[in-house]
Amino acid sequence: MAIPRYWRNTQHYYNLIGSKCKKCGRVYFPQRSVCADDDSAELEEHPLSREGKILTFTVLRTSLSDPSKENTDVIVSEMPLVLAIIELEKGVNVTAPIIECEPEDIKIGSKVEAVFRKIMEKGEKGILGYSYKFRLMR
Amino acid sequence: MKKVAIVGIGMTKLGNLWDKDFSQLGLEAGSKAVFDAGLTSKDINSLYVGTMSSGLFVEQEHTGSLFSGMLGLNNVPATRVEGACASGGIAIRQAYLDILSGKSNVSMALGVEKMTDVSLSQATKALATASSQNFEAWFGATFPALYAMIARLHMHKYGTTEEQMALCAVKNHKNAIHNEYAQFRKEIKVEDVMGSTMVSDPIKLLDCSPITDGAASVILADEESAKKLTDTPIWINASSQGSDVISLHERQDMTTLSATVKAAKDAFLQSKLKPKDIKCVEVHDCFTIAELCALEDLGFCKKGDAGRFIEDGNTHLNAEISVNASGGLKAKGHPIGASGIAQAVEAVTQLRQEAKHRQVDDIKHVMTHNVGGTGGTAVVHIFGRD
Numbered sequence: 001m002a003i004p005r006y007w008r009n010t011q012h013y014y015n016l017i018g019s020k021c022k023k024c025g026r027v028y029f030p031q032r033s034v035c036a037d038d039d040s041a042e043l044e045e046h047p048l049s050r051e052g053k054i055l056t057f058t059v060l061r062t063s064l065s066d067p068s069k070e071n072t073d074v075i076v077s078e079m080p081l082v083l084a085i086i087e088l089e090k091g092v093n094v095t096a097p098i099i100e101c102e103p104e105d106i107k108i109g110s111k112v113e114a115v116f117r118k119i120m121e122k123g124e125k126g127i128l129g130y131s132y133k134f135r136l137m138r
Numbered sequence: 139m140k141k142v143a144i145v146g147i148g149m150t151k152l153g154n155l156w157d158k159d160f161s162q163l164g165l166e167a168g169s170k171a172v173f174d175a176g177l178t179s180k181d182i183n184s185l186y187v188g189t190m191s192s193g194l195f196v197e198q199e200h201t202g203s204l205f206s207g208m209l210g211l212n213n214v215p216a217t218r219v220e221g222a223c224a225s226g227g228i229a230i231r232q233a234y235l236d237i238l239s240g241k242s243n244v245s246m247a248l249g250v251e252k253m254t255d256v257s258l259s260q261a262t263k264a265l266a267t268a269s270s271q272n273f274e275a276w277f278g279a280t281f282p283a284l285y286a287m288i289a290r291l292h293m294h295k296y297g298t299t300e301e302q303m304a305l306c307a308v309k310n311h312k313n314a315i316h317n318e319y320a321q322f323r324k325e326i327k328v329e330d331v332m333g334s335t336m337v338s339d340p341i342k343l344l345d346c347s348p349i350t351d352g353a354a355s356v357i358l359a360d361e362e363s364a365k366k367l368t369d370t371p372i373w374i375n376a377s378s379q380g381s382d383v384i385s386l387h388e389r390q391d392m393t394t395l396s397a398t399v400k401a402a403k404d405a406f407l408q409s410k411l412k413p414k415d416i417k418c419v420e421v422h423d424c425f426t427i428a429e430l431c432a433l434e435d436l437g438f439c440k441k442g443d444a445g446r447f448i449e450d451g452n453t454h455l456n457a458e459i460s461v462n463a464s465g466g467l468k469a470k471g472h473p474i475g476a477s478g479i480a481q482a483v484e485a486v487t488q489l490r491q492e493a494k495h496r497q498v499d500d501i502k503h504v505m506t507h508n509v510g511g512t513g514g515t516a517v518v519h520i521f522g523r524d
Contacts, residue, residue: 058338060282060283060286061337075278081278091390093387093388103339108291120276
């Protein structure tokens, strides 16, 4: 991922900040400038809850990353990768890895919290990418 | 309302076609369709090319020009359309609309994908571009992972089992034995699916459609031209398309493809048909769970009932409804941009009564269902003998 492209998303990846329509109250993540429901352009920043629950999940056992290839984005994750769709607020869901867990401990409905982790390395000398991931709440 | 028919079909064998180039595949399918229609390339008024990711797979864009030139078309408008795995279905629909608009009498839809010139990880990455790059693929989500999350939720909500999903793969492999174009013509058992490599729980290798090279083409004509060309025009009774948010996690119900629901509703309205009138359907089974969702979303069984519907044998050849008589994407193969058109080729073959050992008896209509991504795009067509 190009550096400016990554930078444009840092508000999302670092802080889980969405936007809320002042007119109808609908919350969006990622942020957007016009409400899809009522076409209003009056939206304000809305920090999302950093806690949520798992709606569905999978344990991915084949990776996209190919570390042998120079200059490709390498997703930093240990295999198997637990991926989940997490509900942060009513109607606001995200897709993200669940870390620091045994795959068999994950259930639909499990409570999770957001943590800040490295997710990408671009080659040996390239940028590092950080983002939200989640872990089970203790 | 003007009528539009399919008057010519052509496709290549699907599979690992090491000896065939992207451009040769398109030429082979397109010229077969032209010959089948009894036309020459100079009779085609417009071309729509469906290819999902020729840029990433073979570093070739501008495929409208490429195939117009390969096929020797007469400087006609040649347009590439893209809607991920639904690119082929969209190409047919655009050709159909071109004829309805009166700008064309005879149009070609051509779908081509050449997927095996890149490594498996490059192919997986190219396919993942059909999901949200910033909010799904960035986190490591691949298509098997996204469909696995649909499957997990379907199992949780409706009690669907992995064996019920496996039955789709078993049935589709059985049907493909009789399809000379199919990538896999080999019977498999439920135990083979259950014992195959876990890709992304609960999706196993034999729940997945393969990486496939291939091309397919159909020639569409207005009523007057169609009647001159053939005694067996296959009419397009309905052509509909729906869309939805690109990310799976943004959907209110992640086990329902709203784009399919909308396209199906429109198709039944246009054709004045009901689900019970359809005895043969080609659904988009990129993963076995997708076949379950399709049966529900198209209206052939109630939401949540597809697992039991399949287990009861309703979807076998010449049972209640013949689902994927061709072998489906699972066994026939899934050359992304060509898949929607290969479905139409099967529909026409069935309606012409030329499907031999996989022929569905006494059919008047065939439905095809082509999905892009996890359901961001869906295209539904109904074809008929009148």
